[in-house]
Amino acid sequence: MIDLLVVGGGPAGLATAIHAALADLDVVVVEPRTGPIDKACGEGLMPGAVRALAGLxxxxxxxxxxxxxxLDHRHRAEAAFRRGHGLGVRRTTLHTALAERAAALGVPVIPAKVGTVRQDRHQVTAAGLTARYLAAADGLHSPLRRQLGLDRPDPRPARYGLRRHFAVEPWTDFVEVHWSGRSEAYVTPLGPRLVGVAVLTGERAAFEQHLAAFPALTARLPERAATAVRGAGPLRQPVASRVHGRVLLVGDAAGYIDALTGEGVSLALTGAAHLVRCVREDRPQAYERAWLRASRRHRLLTDGLVRVxxxxxxxxxxVPAAARLPALFGAVVNGLA
Known part of the structure; x- marks a missing residue:
């Protein structure tokens, strides 16, 4: 019997499969889409994510x-990473690297859709396959999470993300977060002549309208973008639990607060490692506690910033507070990094 069936072949699902293969588990990935999957993403890997990838x-x-x-229109605060460096990486590049590593480990990827999931005390069945456990890595708006009744309502106003790329030489090796009254624009260096710009906002409008709120940033960008706009949201996805019998949620499917602190990939990689360890030990309920511990700092800070x-x-x-308290800002950045 398969040890772990992974539903979803994005970065979280592939990372889970790689961890499982390295732990000598029999693992299969189910993903209906082919090739690297692009989506709205800040595309900045924090140092913790870089180290986690190197460990794999x-x-x-x-x-x-x-x-x-x-940055805002008057203030500037910055904090350098104290341990290692981050990377600006196109999401498609990251996905390709994970897929190649999974293939090298012999992980099969089955092009199929998952309908109804059935489980009992000993096994779980989905997409015509039976396994001891199932990892739901099917994204922000996880159909499996919804099917299992694990979604929870969120009374707060929704937030959305929009991203596109510009062919311009990066002017800094820092990720810049530009703040306006109602939105933030994240600028990530991605290559010799490429930057990614992601806007987070609670208002629905065209990307160009949101970008106009950041004149200092707009002045640095060419008039024509290099890629089309991709969007995601609502971002906040409260979840009742990461564990439902023999089904465990990982990545964005495990719950999401906001992209404001840029920790999505790091949390997915950390969650994948904890999930596989709990499956290997045959202690699925331990995963919920492990996930909560591992994500606690991120959840508290991100939720607090979104509320403010x-x-x-x-x-x-x-931004003025971060500029006045550089030591505190540096501690927060490096605590997340």
């Missing part, structure tokens, strides 16, 4: 990232 013997090419910089962002009188003080 995965090398990705990208632009070195030395730290994080916050929702209050205009406080949101305008975020």
């Amino acid at each position: 013997d995965i090398a990705v090419t990208g632009a070195l990232i030395s730290g994080i910089r916050y 962002r929702a209050r205009p009188a406080l949101a305008t003080r975020i």
Whole structure:
């Protein structure tokens, strides 16, 4: 019998499969789409994610990232990474590297859709396959999570992400976060002549309209973008539990607060490692506790920032406060890194 059936062949699913293969588990991935899958993403890997990928013997090419910089129309705060560096990596490049590593380990990827999941005390069945456990890595709006009744309502206003690329020489090796009254624009260096710009906002409008709120940033960008706009949202996805019998949620499917702190890939890689360890030990319930511990700092900080962002009188003080308290800003950045 298969030890672990992974539903979803994106970065979280492939990372889970790689961890499982390295742990000598029999693992199969089910993913209906072929080729690298692109989606709205800030495309910045924090140092923790770079180290996690290296631990899986995965090398990705990208632009070195030395730290994080916050800016508004008057203030600037920055913090350099103290341990290692981050990387600006196209999501398709990351996906390809993970897929190649999984293939090298002999992980089969079956092009199929998953309908109804059935499970009992000993096994779980989906897509015509039976396994001891199933990892749901099917994304932000996980159909499996919804099928299992694990979604929870969120009364707060929704937030959305939009991303596109510009063919321009990066002017810094920091990820820049530009703040306006109602949105943030993340600028990530990705290569010799490529930057990614992702806008996070609670308002629905065209990418160009959102970008106009950042005149200093707009002045650095060419008029024509290199890629089309990709969007995602609502971002916040409360989840009742990461474990439902023999089904375990990983990556964005495990719950999501916001992209504001840029930790999505790092959390997916960490969650994958904990999930496989709990499957190997045959202790699925331990995964919920492990995931909560591993994500606690990220969840507290991200939730706090999103709550402050929702209050205009406080949101305008975020960058000035970071500029006045550089040691605290540096501690926060490196705590997440």
